[in-house]
Structure formats: C-alpha cells, structure tokens
Amino acid sequence: MxxxxxxxxxxxxxxxRGVAMLIVIxxxxxxxxxxxxxxxxxxxxxxxxxxxxQVLLRREHGLGHFYANRAVRLVxxxxxxxxxVGVLWLVQGRAAGTYAEYAFASLLYVENFFPVSHALEVLNxxxxxxxxxxxxxxxxxxxxxxxxxxxxxxxWWGCMFVAVLAALRLAVHVAGFPLLSYVSLPTNxxxxxxxxxxxxxxxxxxxxxxxxxxxxxLLVFALAAVPFAPGQVISGALIGAGAATxxxxxxxQGSALLSWLPLRFAGRISYAWYLWHWPLxxxxxxxxxxxxxxxxxxxxxxxxxxxxxxxxxxLRAAWRRxxxxxxSAPHVVVD
Numbered sequence: 001m002x003x004x005x006x007x008x009x010x011x012x013x014x015x016x017r018g019v020a021m022l023i024v025i026x027x028x029x030x031x032x033x034x035x036x037x038x039x040x041x042x043x044x045x046x047x048x049x050x051x052x053x054q055v056l057l058r059r060e061h062g063l064g065h066f067y068a069n070r071a072v073r074l075v076x077x078x079x080x081x082x083x084x085v086g087v088l089w090l091v092q093g094r095a096a097g098t099y100a101e102y103a104f105a106s107l108l109y110v111e112n113f114f115p116v117s118h119a120l121e122v123l124n125x126x127x128x129x130x131x132x133x134x135x136x137x138x139x140x141x142x143x144x145x146x147x148x149x150x151x152x153x154x155x156w157w158g159c160m161f162v163a164v165l166a167a168l169r170l171a172v173h174v175a176g177f178p179l180l181s182y183v184s185l186p187t188n189x190x191x192x193x194x195x196x197x198x199x200x201x202x203x204x205x206x207x208x209x210x211x212x213x214x215x216x217x218l219l220v221f222a223l224a225a226v227p228f229a230p231g232q233v234i235s236g237a238l239i240g241a242g243a244a245t246x247x248x249x250x251x252x253q254g255s256a257l258l259s260w261l262p263l264r265f266a267g268r269i270s271y272a273w274y275l276w277h278w279p280l281x282x283x284x285x286x287x288x289x290x291x292x293x294x295x296x297x298x299x300x301x302x303x304x305x306x307x308x309x310x311x312x313x314x315l316r317a318a319w320r321r322x323x324x325x326x327x328s329a330p331h332v333v334v335d
Contacts, residue, residue: 008054012251013047015258016244018266020044021273023223028278029297030288035226039219039240041128042191044270046244048132049139049195056143057199063140070136072319074271075107077312078129081275082106085122088283109133112183125278127183134185135192143196157201164193171238191241198248208253215246272312273304 023040026032056066082103089099102120105111111119112127119127146160167190171182181187222239251258266273277300278287286293 010252011264012255012258013051013248014267015255015260015263016043016247016251016267017047017270018263018268019219019258020047020244021266021270024274025277025297028281028287029293030290032223033227034288035236036223038237039222039226042188042237042240043219043244043247044128045132045188045191046195046198046241046248048135049192050199050248051195052136052139053143053196053199056140057147066140067136069319070133072315073312074129074133076315077272077275077307078107078126080307080311081279082123085279085283088279089122092283106130112181112185115181122279122282125274128274131183131185131188132192135189139192139196146200160193160197160200164190164197167193168238188237191237191244194241194245195248198245205253208250210250211246212250212255212257215243215250218243218246269301269304269308272307273300276300276303276307 020040020043023032023043024037027034027037027040061069086099086103090096098120099122102111102114102123105114106123106126106129109126109130111123112130167186167188171187171190218239222236222243225239226236247258257263277297280296280300280303281287281289281293284296286296
C-alpha cells in the first residue's frame, strides 16, 4: 500500500478495477456472452463497498465534504457524457423529449427506478451508477451507528451478515418481488455490503496468495459458467461477487499481476470508459457486434482518456487543493 494525496492507495485495486472494466467492455462488444457484463459490474460494486468504507473509517472530514467529494468525482464527467450523447441523439433525428426524460433520470441517479423494459437503452448503463450513489447516500449514515455498537456486541456483526444474506435472497429471487428488479439497490446490496464487511473485518494477510488464486479461478469460472447457468445475469454476478471479495483481499496485500501498468491504466480511466463505451456502441449500432464493435471501443477509449486527463483529474486536484487550504487556513478572530 502507498499513499496518494494522504489517503491509502492500493495499486493492485486499480488493476482489479481495470479487469472489471475490460470484462464489461468485451461483453458489450460481443466477444463473451452478454450476461458476463454483470460480473464486471459486480466486481465494481464490491470494490466500491470496500473503498468507500475505508474512506469513511478515516473520518478526516464530515459528511458534507464526503458528499461534495463524490459530486466532484462523478458528476462533471456524467454531465458531459449526457450532453454530448444528447447532441448525437438529436443529430440522428430522434425525439428530444424522450431523451430529456431519461437524461434527467440519469443525472439524478434514479435511472434504475424505471422498469428495465421501459428504460432508454442508450443510457441504461447508468443503472449501476444510480445503485452506487443510492448506497453512498445511506451507508455513511449507517456505518457510525454500526461501529459504535459492534465494539461491544457481536449482535451487530450478525446484523450485517443477515443483511448480506437478505440481499442475496432478493437477488436470487428477484422475480418474487414485483417492486424490485435486478437493477435496483436492494438486489445489488449484497455485493456492496460484502466489500464493506471486508473493510470492517479484513481477513488475515497470510491468506493473500490463497485469496488471489481462489479469486482468479472463481472469476474465470463465473465467466465460463454464464452461458449455462440458470438466470445468467444473477448467477454470474453472485459468483463474481465472491471472486471479487477474494481478489480485493489479496490485492490490498499486493499483487504483481493486478499492479501491471496496463491494467492499472484501464482502472484509472474506468469511470469515463464505462460512461462512454455503451452509448457510442448503441448509437453506432455495433453493440454485441464482435469485430464490428472495435472501432467504437477504440473511440470510447480515446474519449475516456481525454475525459480523465483533461476533466476529471484536474477538477479533483483543484478540489483537493481547496480542501487542504481551507483546513490549513489560520482562524482569525475579529472583535
């Protein structure tokens, strides 16, 4: 582990993020079965649960700063994508009103509230962003309550495990809950909570090699089993969550493979790449088109690099400088 801007930084976790992004990309391009993309998203969820809990455990700033930091990190790139895709949508002669409705839903992180069958397909990849942001609203409020009580009682640890099991049941039996779908927060909470539990009760470092090997094998198995598993999307995601939990544990102890520079770079641009790859594939009509999807994958990669280097990272750096200057500024009392 190293530090970045005073915060813990695990290079191998960037590599794992890159692995998740590549799974999503090759699935949406059509090189692996369609349900495989959900495995990559689930890896993102486990990572998010782990990392956001680590941030909150440091308690360096209040909740207002936490939410503002999330907004600076995520919103500008999302707005840029929605606006540019909207222009391309209109250029293709499509209805402005239809796009505007779903654009606002995506920007407000409620896109997953729309039934899957009625979602606007060009923006339906925003469901995972909505799930994460809804979780980010709730978990910072729950975590302090849990920490205060878990020190004195195992009952609260039991509550966390019960919550994970309940979320797993929702995910497996989603069809039995008419108000839910596989893109809702309750049916994806198991993956986020698994990451949270890993941050709260990390496994022994001695298990690192076992975790990495087991996680990689389980991830490969999940990808191989998707075409044959009942409920492909859910089954693959469930196995992927277990794989991601093992991999995160191993990665925080260090991994030469996951610290490989190309994987780390893919992880670095993963947010922007996720935002852009699906709309560009969809608007060009090359989703799941195999080799035919490669030009748009290349374009989305270039756009993602530009967004990361020229928009996201400069904004985050400016926000960090502002935060540091506010904390370190002398307090002047005026009588």
